[in-house]
Amino acid sequence: MAEVDTTLSATQQQQPFIYQRLDGKVTTQSVEISEQLKPFIYFIYLNQKQNSREAISNYLKNLKSERTQNIEKISNLTLSIIHSSDLKEFENHLKTHEEIISKIINQTPIQKLKFRDYTSGIVKSLGAWGGDFVLVTAQNEEDLEYFRLKGYDIIYKYDELAY
Template identity: 45%
Template sequence: MQKFRSNGKLLLTGEYAVLNGAKSLALPTKLGQSMEVLTGKTGNLTWISYDENENIWFQSDFKIENGNFTPITLSTKQNLETTETAKRLQQILSSAYRENAQAFHHKGYKIITRLDFNRKWGLGTSSTLINNIAQWLEIDPYNLLKASFGGSGYDIAAAGNDFPITYQLTKNGPVSFTADFNPPFKNDLFLVYLNKKQNSREAIAHYRNQPIENIQDLANKISGITEQIIKSENLEEFKLFLKAHESLISKAINLPRIQTELFPDYPGVIKSLGGWGGDFILATGGKEEKEYFRKKGYQTIFEYQELIK
């Protein structure tokens, strides 16, 4: 048996702008996804995925034939999510085969994946899977990402790192470095899951429809803020840079800041994380500020050090 594991992720700076070369700060999480690979002789691949409560959320057999992985059984009721998951997994495995066909040297496989986090949280169910498969088959995870889900790739970089990283797309490809980001005020930071999925198509369209010089200017400004956030020595300084970042992205995607829209009376500072899609936010404050969110019905709250590596 082989076993692999990858970290989940949160993007502290650079949402949207990371696609155009902005230097971004990505935070690997202590929660991730593991994958066990066992070999067999059936000529098929059995896939079983467990959630954070050890319940099976997806299961299927795939027939392996000439580099194709065709779903042949679905053990759960074939709802839309199950069908789409099977199709996406078929796409990933077939792409992986094209990257390194030699790696599939056994007639059959049984693969078991286990998540540490709720799939709805947006911590990287897909990116941790891509990175685990890439480790198993010794292929480039960025190529596999491009052939399947697409995206900037910062989540892949976070999946394979145990420290905060800066991530940047350059003309020579993705570049990531360990970031010296260990704020002395981290006890005054916490994360809240909003459970407020939003359709981000309009935001992305507005962002992409801007003149290229505006987009490049935004990327340069975000890169500068990323550097300043990493260097922040106190909470007040950190909060100023968070506000500046939120204002720039808000204007670029034509959406109000999450703090303005949902929490206008919040005494601290709130920063959207990732694609402003209603997953996690970073908030500054202590016990009273956490209670503010609980009273509003937000019960999934993590201390910074509890979730971030």
């Protein structure tokens, strides 16, 4: 993993990266997703920008000891996600990540909230809970018809957004 330019916003980064802010210190590192997973990863535009304030407020209500434990869990899980090379393993890690975050911020996971009947993969929130984009895993392009039928026509393959 290489250092990333922290002066750039997430939208300006040239490669996928992880971001961590701990005790006032920000660290970012570029990451490489397994080539075996890339054909199954899509980003779908929901056009439902969310305000993160409520999620942050809920997170801050946790006791400091709980926050520290949650940070450790999420950090370890993030490493498992980015080091996955098997699709089912990757999906299981994403699902666990989503479940932990949902408890921390007291929000329903996006797949349970909006895409309960999508069974061909995982729908993972990105950014503010249920915001502009979700990460979706799908076995093939036909699986994405589910989202198009729901009115979500802006769908990007992993390689179209990540270099």
